[in-house]
């Protein structure tokens with residue numbers, strides 16, 4: 001008797017292949033789901049492998065466009081950066097994958113979703129909270145948190161034995177001594193030999209970007225246009241084509257950033273489950289887009305609005321990191337941020353050179369920047385004598401502070 005249908009987040013690797021067979025052994029019908037997020041992967045090979053392992057269907061879901069439009073664009077608009085450095089390349093892809101899995105579950109009338117994330121990371125939280133939020137009736141199976149599963153597979157040797165027993169093709173290349181998560185936005189490297197936070201990233205670890213030291217000696221200039229905080233087009237200097245589709249804009253920034261060694265970081269971050277972990281990331285295109293957006297935003301936003309927006313950005317980044325894309329707090333924060341971006345419209349010109357993104361200039365059709373008002377050469381609608389009073393009144397508080405300090409000092413030395 002079948003226990004029902006399960007949609008498995010399948011990667012083609014050893015772990016999820018063993019999970020696939022194990023699920024069948026447990027009496028489930030399996031739909032293998034793969035999201036094509038632009039990662040460098042042989043989907044045909046993975047599809048054939050999954051078919052051989054006896055799943056009822058293999059889905060390769062091309063999600064590149066929705067990833068960029070529905071997840072990357074809001075995160076650029078929102079200026080989402082976790083703990084000042086991580087651009088959330090894995091975290092924003094998870095809710096996209098979850099959406100694809102839930103659609104698939106509905107199509108196949110599946111009652112279950114299964115993922116191969118472990119019990120110590122953020123990804124389990126993102127998968128599961130995402131599923132429960134979008135489809136409260138669906139149940140999540142997470143074998144790496146089931147004693148029945150992990151006691152049977154305490155190490156890789158047991159997985160290999162199981163694979164041999166069930167004709168699961170063994171990986172041809174040896175597993176890298178770290179864990180990789182890749183999509184078109186970024187590649188992350190964690191665990192294994194990287195767990196010692198003092199070890200340097202080994203030579204050749206990076207898959208996406210060139211070493212900034214080996215990057216071209218000729219810089220690339222480019223102009224990115226924005227409307228209400230969203231990128232709308234990009235133009236490379238020396239090339240007449242104006243690229244306007246989100247996917248084209250993103251892949252162009254990615255290509256240029258990768259070629260010039262932009263967007264590598266090595267950090268220790270705080271996981272939602274309470275652990276600190278070391279991660280090495282590369283996100284070339286996203287880095288360029290974030291820098292350009294940030295420059296235009298400061299140019300366009302009112303000073304006080306910018307402060308509130310930056311608080312909201314931090315909250316939203318935390319929500320995304322913690323797997324709360326589909327949450328009421330995210331909805332509210334996202335709406336407020338969209339409201340703040342109404343006049344973040346204009347263009348920024350950049351120079352990309354040896355791992356850096358230099359801002360060369362910016363332009364906005366309408367902005368709070370008033371060249372005449374700020375000019376040293378023109379008085380404009382600004383009375384310098386007013387500044388005298390402004391400073392005097394602001395000094396009242398500072399003078400009072402000094403008075404109290406001196407009084408305290410006197411009392412203490414008596």
Ligand code: ARG
Nearest residue numbers: 090091122179180181188279
């Ligand atoms: N630490 C990053 C994050 O939580 C990257 C996680 C990568 N995931 C993986 N399964 N290797 O977003």
